[in-house]
Amino acid sequence: MNTQLSGPDLWERTVGEIAATLPGATAVFRKFKIDFCCNGDLTLDGAAHRRGVDPNELERALEALGTDTSGTAAPAAMDSDELINHIEACYHEAHRRALPELIALSRKVEAVHREHPKVPAGLSDALRQMQSELEQHMAKEEAILFPAMRQWGKGKFDIPISELRHEHDDQGTLLRLLESLTDDFATPDGACRSWQALYVGTAQFAEDLMEHIHLENNILFPRFAATESRA
Ligand SMILES: [Fe+2]
Ligand SMILES: [Fe+2]
Structure with a gap:
């Protein structure tokens, strides 16, 4: 490495x-x-x-980060089974926990502060779209892709990873939308606690989702690259 x-x-x-x-x-x-x-x-x-x-x-x-890669928790050092468990426990479940609360908070902030020039109009719709698309995407990974990867070597592997990569790109586009709607998650002066909590929570969700996609695109999927089409 x-x-x-x-x-x-x-x-x-x-x-x-x-x-x-x-x-x-x-x-x-x-x-x-x-x-x-x-x-x-x-x-x-x-x-x-x-x-x-x-x-x-x-x-x-x-x-400044140095070159120490000896940390046992580094995802790149995990075998595929461990890495899949890590992705499901730390990211799939985290998104499922975070999104309903963020959608509720954004609806409230958009309604209460609708006259404010910095109101993040459209944020709740963007979060709802992400929730719906992510839920379908993660369900596909959990029901089809990850079990096939866990069984790798025992049978034919013909899951269309390129389709999942395209879905990651779509989520990436929505992440850019979240950043632009929220001024990069910077609340305006005098923002209420709900607004602050919304941006802190949305920033954390965005960070988790970037890390999640990175683990799949750059570490997990390339291990199965011989059978992968990037078309
Ligand atoms: Fe995933
Ligand atoms: Fe994924």
Whole structure:
């Protein structure tokens, strides 16, 4: 596993691979608003250009993480069965817990503060759409994809992973919508407690969802890449 951070090839490595192998890199990418989950195939150079990030600053932030990959909890070190359990317990269940409350809170904030110039009009609709699409997506993974992966080696593996990747891209588009509706989750001065709780909770959901998609796109799915079509 390539964890070397200095040297000329750093900029040619993909952000998905760096996120998968360097503990803490996902937090750095989030800080610089580099999309490591749905656009994990971009090189670090390409991703930094796309975001207009200062390369020196980015390199320093990544180097400051060091190259210690010995942590036993690193998802890239888990076998596929453990990783699937981790994804289901830490992300699928977290989304199912978070979304109903966020939808209720956003409805309330949108109604109570409808005259406020910074009201996040449309946030509850966006969250409801994400809930409905995510529920179908996760159900497909839990009922079909993950059991097939757990059985890998015992039979034919012909699950259409590319379809699931497209659904991740759709969720990525909705994540960008959440960011723009909420000013990057920044509440206006004087926002009430519900509004603050809504943005804190939505920011956490967005962070969880990015990590969730990253674990599947960049770590779990490539293990089955021989049978995967990216069409
Ligand atoms: Fe999932
Ligand atoms: Fe997924």
